[in-house]
Amino acid sequence: MRIHDTERRSFYLRVIYALCLVGATWTHLQVALAHGLWWDYGGVASGTRIYWTSLLFIDPLTALLLLLIPRAGLILCVAVIVTDVVHNSWFALHHPIRIDLYLSQIVFLLFVALTVRTAWRGAVRRRTAPRIAD
Secondary structure, eight states: OOHHHHHHHHHHHHHHHHHHHHHHHHHHHHHHHHHOTTOOTTTOOHHHHHHHHHHHHHHHHHHHHHHHSHHHHHHHHHHHHHHHHHHHHHHHHHSOOOHHHHHHHHHHHHHHHHHHHHHHHHOOSSSSOOOSOO
16 A cells, blocks of 8 residues: 555544534534533533533544644544543443444444554645645
8 A cells, every 4th residue: 555545544544533513513512502511511520511511622622633643633532532422421421422423432432442553644744734636
């Protein structure tokens, strides 16, 4: 496999990850616009409130890093989706949750887990994205 092919696959995967994170940002933004940044999510624990609200800022930062500083973005992407699924799995044991959002997080986690090695191998160390039209 040529090096350009590896970089191209990595770039496409990172774009998909970034788009998913932008979608998650939209979900968190909807909550913040409707209830404000300091909403207690109906009385949940402060750690949960802080974590969920922080995703409004961490998700778009991760999406940006995936494109500008790929390896840092990949590390943060894995950390975000793993902690999100672990936290929400714990939360689901104690509270009702929206199953559609929870399942979408699990699907994203599985997709990232199955593809992150390819994304990592082709991630360029410099701050420029690979040329797609070769």
